[in-house]
Amino acid sequence: YCTGMVYLQGGTALLLGILALQLVFITAEISDTSQKSRGQGRTPNGKRRQISSDPNGAVSFIQGARRRRPVGVKAGIVNETLGPTTVERDGRFLSLFTIVQFQNQGCAASSGDNGTCLTSAECSERGGVASGHCANGYGVCCVFLATCGQSTRENCTYFVNQGYPGPYDGTGSCQLTINKAHPxxxxxxxxxxxxxxxxxxxxDTCVTMTSSLWQVAILCQPFVESIQEIIVMYIDAGVGNTNPVTLNFVTSGPSFPRNWKVKICQIPCNTIYRAEEGCLQYFTGVSGQIKSFNYDPGAGLQLSKQDYSICIRMERNFCGIQYTSCPDTVNNRTHAFTLSGNTQGQTAVSSSTGTLGPNSCNADWLIIPCATNVGRTGLPACIDRICGGTFNTEISTTPSTVISTVKPFRLTVHTNNVEAPGDVGNRGFCLNYVQQPCTNNLDV
Structure with missing residues (x-):
């Protein structure tokens, strides 16, 4: 992480006063040292003390009388000790600066958004908005917003519609380019x-509003405006520092008060929370729930032209995973798994599986590698593609719990660009999953 710094500097008058005080300290030390040095090398009665060295290296002090230099002995053999000749300073110099350092970590802004802790000057220089304080008041929580036609390299940037926080009622293309903050x-x-x-x-196509991510997924809001679930996606950034990603929101059609706010966070390569490569959606935990985009049992419609993968992290000591369709409390019969066929009526549509035969899945399907019904007798059937109006690996109108032991745990969603007239009323899917311990008998 980088570090922010705040410098607190004293005034000019205080600076001159401190320098003058320091000069007094140094002068006093030199004067005191000189007095001490003049007192050394003398006897108690004031006579000069002489030092001589004998051949054995011993030092003798001759007090009282002056000792004449022997004949033939040059000057300099007899030394006089005058005390220390260097002045040691005590380090009593008063600091002129106070340096405060803090890491540029994530912070909670007063607006409720996620930000980065920076100095106020750095936040303004990088185009952010200060929203609250951090680092014990020395930094500000800097929030980054970007809209149509802009680019960003800041972590946790919010991509918002034009005129945010107000609605946007225009038509056209709104693009944001995302660059890596670090290679x-x-x-x-x-x-x-x-x-x-x-x-x-x-x-079931999003003509009025589309959000295209590398041509991977197209999103629409369901007809029911009360549905406000947070959608999370993961986009692979590629290798190196020259692989920008462009997000493109396209609006068309009649007037509608649209607004969006997408938080974009950057994930380093060596982190444990990085999703598996190629996974548009990524889930963790022993149990959870996964849904197709735009799913709603009452009013949501399955979207066409979908191709993406859903991944579930395999937790420690778990070797398999079971899926069951979610409860449907809205319809007389469950619409929790309706991918193909006319599911508009009250009669249940049977499941379809595989790629061959009259009940095969060749238009819209969900892939669960080597899936089979739990509790099936005999040799387990290994089915990959499941479609139709019932969640079952066999041809049936009764939903079943499905298990797979293929690792990693990954599902693939595919829908073509043709819905009408063969496919009517399909909602997509909602599945609950539970990972199975390695100690279980996973063959049944």
Whole structure:
């Protein structure tokens, strides 16, 4: 991390006073030392003390009388001790500066956003907005906002609509370019804190509003405006420092008060919270819930033209994973897994599996590697593709719990660009997952 510094400097008058005081200290020390040096080399009665060295290296002090230099002995053999000739300073110099250092760590801004702890000057220089204090008041919590046509390299930048915090009712393309803050960045994490846009058209495409990420996913807000779940995505940043990522929001169609706020955080390559490569969504924990984009059992429609992977981190001492469709309390029959077929009516649509035969999945599907029903007798069927209107690895209208032991735990979502007239009323999917311990018998 970098460090911020705050310098507190005294006034001119105080500086001159301190220098003068220091000069007095030094003068007093020299004077005192000179007095001491003049007193050394004398006997108590005031006569000069002489020193001679014998051949054995012993030192003798001759007091009282002056000792004549022997004949033939040159001057300099007899030495006189005059005391110390250097002045040692005590280090009593008063500091003129106070330096405060703090790390540029994440901080909680007074606005409720995530920011970076910087000095006030550095925050302004880098285009941020100060929102609260940090580092015991020496720094400010700096929040970075960016909008259409801009670029950023700051960690945890918020991509907002034009006119934020107000709504945006225009049409066109809104792009943001993301550059790495450091060459060791491997991923960008996107948190859709606010995403209030128009829903998809009846054919399940997002013509009114799309959010395209490397042509990987297209998002729309469901028709029900009360649904406000935070969507999280992970985008691989590539290798090196020359791989910018462009986020593109395209708006068209009739008037609608749109607004969005996407937090973009940068993830270093060697961190434990980095998602697996190629995973648009990434979940951790022994149990949890995963949904397709735009899923809602009452009004959400499955989106077309989807191709992405959902990954679940395999926790320690767990070797398998089970999936069950979520409860549906809205419809007379469950719509928690409706990927293909006409599921608009009250009659259940059976599951379809595989790639061959009349009940195969060749248009829209969910891939769970080598999946099989829990409790199946006989040899387990190893199915990859599942589609239709029922979550089951066999042809059935009754949902089943499905297990897979293929590692890593990864699901793949695919929908084509044709929904009508064959696919009607599909909601997508909602699945609850529970990882299975390695001690369990995972064959049944």
């Amino acid at each position: 060791d960045i491997c991923q960008f994490r996107l948190d859709f804190d606010q995403f209030n846009v128009a829903g998809p058209e009846p054919i």
